[in-house]
Amino acid sequence: MSSKVQMATKSLGTYQFGFSYPEISVQKAPRGLSADIVKAISQWKHEPGWMTEKRLQAYAVFKQKQMPPWGADLSQIDFDNIYYYLKPIEHQARSWNDVPDSMKKTFDRLGIPEAEKKFLAGVGAQYDSEVIYHSLIESLTKKGVIFTDMDTALREYPEIVKQYFGTLIPASDNKFAALNSATWSGGSFVYVPKGVHVDLPLQAYFRINAKNMGQFERTLIIAEEGSYVNYVEGCTAPVYASDSLHAAVVEIFVKKGARVRYTTIQNWSKDVYNLVTKRARVDEEGTMEWIDGNLGSRVTMKYPSVYLMGRKAHGEVLSIAFAGAGQYQDAGGKAIHNAPETSSIITSKSICKDGGRTSYRGLVHMAPAAKGSKSNVKCDALILDSASRSDTYPTMKIRAKDVTLGHEATVSKVGEEQLFYLMSRGLDEPTATGLIVSGFIEPIVKELPLEYAVELNKLIQLEMEGSVG
Amino acid sequence: MSPLVIDSLHVSVDDKEILKGLSLTVPTGEVHAIMGPNGSGKSTLAVTLMGHPKYRVTSGTAMFDDQDILKLSPDARSKLGLFLSFQYPQEVAGVSLGNFLRTALNVRRKEPMAVPEFYTLIQQKAEQMGMDEDFITRGINENFSGGEKKRAEILQMMILEPRMCILDETDSGLDIDALKIVADGVNSLRSPDRGFLVITHYQRLLNYIKPDVVHVLIDGKIVRTGGAEVAMELEVSGYETIPT
Numbered sequence: 161m162s163s164k165v166q167m168a169t170k171s172l173g174t175y176q177f178g179f180s181y182p183e184i185s186v187q188k189a190p191r192g193l194s195a196d197i198v199k200a201i202s203q204w205k206h207e208p209g210w211m212t213e214k215r216l217q218a219y220a221v222f223k224q225k226q227m228p229p230w231g232a233d234l235s236q237i238d239f240d241n242i243y244y245y246l247k248p249i250e251h252q253a254r255s256w257n258d259v260p261d262s263m264k265k266t267f268d269r270l271g272i273p274e275a276e277k278k279f280l281a282g283v284g285a286q287y288d289s290e291v292i293y294h295s296l297i298e299s300l301t302k303k304g305v306i307f308t309d310m311d312t313a314l315r316e317y318p319e320i321v322k323q324y325f326g327t328l329i330p331a332s333d334n335k336f337a338a339l340n341s342a343t344w345s346g347g348s349f350v351y352v353p354k355g356v357h358v359d360l361p362l363q364a365y366f367r368i369n370a371k372n373m374g375q376f377e378r379t380l381i382i383a384e385e386g387s388y389v390n391y392v393e394g395c396t397a398p399v400y401a402s403d404s405l406h407a408a409v410v411e412i413f414v415k416k417g418a419r420v421r422y423t424t425i426q427n428w429s430k431d432v433y434n435l436v437t438k439r440a441r442v443d444e445e446g447t448m449e450w451i452d453g454n455l456g457s458r459v460t461m462k463y464p465s466v467y468l469m470g471r472k473a474h475g476e477v478l479s480i481a482f483a484g485a486g487q488y489q490d491a492g493g494k495a496i497h498n499a500p501e502t503s504s505i506i507t508s509k510s511i512c513k514d515g516g517r518t519s520y521r522g523l524v525h526m527a528p529a530a531k532g533s534k535s536n537v538k539c540d541a542l543i544l545d546s547a548s549r550s551d552t553y554p555t556m557k558i559r560a561k562d563v564t565l566g567h568e569a570t571v572s573k574v575g576e577e578q579l580f581y582l583m584s585r586g587l588d589e590p591t592a593t594g595l596i597v598s599g600f601i602e603p604i605v606k607e608l609p610l611e612y613a614v615e616l617n618k619l620i621q622l623e624m625e626g627s628v629g
Numbered sequence: 630m631s632p633l634v635i636d637s638l639h640v641s642v643d644d645k646e647i648l649k650g651l652s653l654t655v656p657t658g659e660v661h662a663i664m665g666p667n668g669s670g671k672s673t674l675a676v677t678l679m680g681h682p683k684y685r686v687t688s689g690t691a692m693f694d695d696q697d698i699l700k701l702s703p704d705a706r707s708k709l710g711l712f713l714s715f716q717y718p719q720e721v722a723g724v725s726l727g728n729f730l731r732t733a734l735n736v737r738r739k740e741p742m743a744v745p746e747f748y749t750l751i752q753q754k755a756e757q758m759g760m761d762e763d764f765i766t767r768g769i770n771e772n773f774s775g776g777e778k779k780r781a782e783i784l785q786m787m788i789l790e791p792r793m794c795i796l797d798e799t800d801s802g803l804d805i806d807a808l809k810i811v812a813d814g815v816n817s818l819r820s821p822d823r824g825f826l827v828i829t830h831y832q833r834l835l836n837y838i839k840p841d842v843v844h845v846l847i848d849g850k851i852v853r854t855g856g857a858e859v860a861m862e863l864e865v866s867g868y869e870t871i872p873t
Binding site for chain 1 (some may be wrong): 676682683700703704706707710712713718719721722723724725728729730733736737768777785789832865
């Protein structure tokens with residue numbers, strides 16, 4: 161065991177949301193993956209033949225694909241030691257009262273019912289591999305908005321799923337996209353009809369609860385012409401000493417003049433490999449905004465992408481990453497400009513402490529068709545001690561004329577003078593450092609729904625208190 | 630009430646000795662001024678009393694409220710009742726002055742002050758300091774002018790109500806109107822339970838904040854102690870004439 165891993169294990173003791181309740185399962189695939197298991201998953205879910213076929217093809221791709229050659233060390237992921245499917249209860253719960261008590265306790269601690277009461281339009285909470293609780297405000301249904309889990313969507317809206325599924329992120333994209341395509345379970349499906357604005361954020365929580373349970377949720381969002389939706393997800397996970405794998409795929413279609421905002425706050429426990437492929441296709445005058453906060457996990461590799469395919473399409477990626485002891489957050493964004501007068505903004509803020517490592521990895525690609533496009537990349541890193549590290553890996557590929565590009569990177573350290581100033585007013589060191597950090601990420605936090613902003617600030621504060629003093 | 634008692638204080642920064650056996654006592658209820666030329670150690674005294682980690686006390690003691698404050702962290706000194714109005718207040722982007730001050734106030738209270746009550750208080754004090762309400766929601770000192778920062782320091786002092794106030798060159802960078810407002814703010818806090826240590830290069834501030842005692846600091850030591858008349862003498866004849 162390397163010293164980094166030992167540090168990660170040690171720090172788990174302080175993980176605040178690391179509660180878990182006994183596993184309840186009806187169906188559980190054996191550890192490891194094979195064509196038979198892939199087939200079995202599809203059969204358990206009563207899927208149509210084309211999906212079974214897609215899964216098997218993806219499994220073949222997964223076997224062939226190499227691990228990504230960049231970023232974090234993934235060699236400790238043991239694909240043979242992971243459960244790829246676990247169905248927690250036989251049927252999807254209809255109301256909160258039907259949810260089993262142990263699951264309810266977990267959700268209570270995450271505050272889901274309260275959150276729902278406040279201003280949320282709908283809740284789809286994923287417990288292990290399937291969505292067990294789901295509600296949606298009537299008015300949205302009347303407008304033709306579909307917000308459900310992917311398994312239900314495949315049963316009830318097979319034609320829409322078939323039209324879009326895997327077209328933006330094919331299994332061949334990368335090894336983990338292939339793994340997800342072969343083993344996916346759960347995730348959200350959102351369809352917003354032409355011209356419909358969903359004013360309240362759609363919200364979903366995800367958790368990994370079975371030991372060594374990989375979570376391979378699949379999310380598909382389709383925003384038709386001129387529509388608007390803000391999808392919000394927050395993740396926390398319980399503590400386990402052995403490694404967990406989270407390999408999600410998110411595909412988003414932003415049609416002409418539509419706008420989609422996708423907000424994620426992830427706080428995986430510090431043994432999770434969080435390897436997510438997120439991509440949005442944006443048509444003419446459409447807008448895609450990714451807001452991505454990564455606090456937990458042992459390793460995160462995630463670069464939400466915007467493919468700007470129509471004139472004046474606009475994409476934004478805002479990300480915050482926090483890396484403590486034994487953590488490596490490799491995050492960033494990609495903007496592919498493939499039409500004239502498109503624009504993108506990538507803003508990345510990262511914080512590292514106690515030997516944690518963050519890096520910004522980004523790509524701006526201006527294809528020949530991207531005449532008159534512009535892109536602006538800004539990455540700021542805050543390093544809290546000399547044991548921690550931050551790097552920047554920006555890539556720019558320019559094949560078009562008449563384009564504007566900006567790139568700005570800063571690295572700063574929490575200053576002794578700032579700390580002294582705040583402490584001289586009675587704040588202890590962790591509180592003072594926490595304030596400086598929350599000030600640093602404030603430009604991104606203010607874009608979050610209020611509850612998430614509060615939660616994120618609280619999590620940062622807990623991280624600060626975890627090891628100082 | 631216990632005074633601030635500094636005895637034979639020696640302080641070094643980067644292995645250079647700045648304070649060389651400084652002794653003085655500030656009883657609560659009194660205003661003491663420290664005057665001295667540039668480089669005499671005035672600011673070193675101020676930040677050392679507050680516990681700046683870069684300033685190393687090599688010998689001597691500083692007691693407040695019968696406690697050896699040199700053993701305490703800056704936050705513990707603050708909670709004990711010490712306050713430093715900085716010569717160069719730090720900027721902290723993204724953290725509002727209001728939010729920060731409410732946190733700072735609540736760490737010294739048994740029950741946290743309710744948000745509406747706090748905002749009523751801070752608005753009232755900001756008005757007294759001639760500050761726009763806007764400053765409360767802006768980042769701490771973020772893009773404040775030099776004068777605005779100094780007013781914000783006194784505003785913080787009014788909210789936190791310390792028992793021993795150290796003012797480090799609070800007059801520098803202030804025009805005459807701002808100087809009066811700052812001085813009025815300080816004077817409004819004068820009380821039998823509170824002591825002041827006012828550090829300044831110029832006599833000007835002392836026209837508005839009348840000191841009970843004036844100390845002259847040269848080369849790391851107090852070389853003269855007297856009444857308000859000492860400041861007047863310095864104004865007329867400068868530091869060179871002070872016998873050392």
